[in-house]
Amino acid sequence: MVTSVFTALVLSTVMLADSSNAVLVGLVAAENHGKDMHELTAPAFFEAVELKNPEVLNPERTELVLQAGEQKDVYFTAKRAGRYPYICADHDWAGMTGVMVVE
Numbered sequence: 001m002v003t004s005v006f007t008a009l010v011l012s013t014v015m016l017a018d019s020s021n022a023v024l025v026g027l028v029a030a031e032n033h034g035k036d037m038h039e040l041t042a043p044a045f046f047e048a049v050e051l052k053n054p055e056v057l058n059p060e061r062t063e064l065v066l067q068a069g070e071q072k073d074v075y076f077t078a079k080r081a082g083r084y085p086y087i088c089a090d091h092d093w094a095g096m097t098g099v100m101v102v103e
């Protein structure tokens with residue numbers, strides 16, 4: 001299961017596991033309800049999962065850019081547990097940071 005807490009940038013997650021819990025299919029639904037652009041920067045997380053729609057990320061596959069009012073979904077398969085810190089590259093100074101937890 002992936003959990004996260006954010007303020008102006010809302011992340012919702014849905015995780016599906018098979019019966020053995022060996023493969024997790026996940027979704028991060030990111031919604032920008034604010035007036036500023038946000039950059040969900042999580043290179044370790046995006047590297048650790050198998051992305052189903054990598055085209056939603058930047059070319060380097062390190063971040064998800066959300067303009068004001070924008071909503072994007074990232075589909076992935078998570079193959080190993082871990083804790084993956086993320087920041088908003090624009091607002092990490094203001095505490096816009098968190099951790100993706102794959103259990």
Ligand SMILES: [Cu+2]
Pocket residue numbers: 009037038039088089090091096
């Ligand atoms: Cu931000």
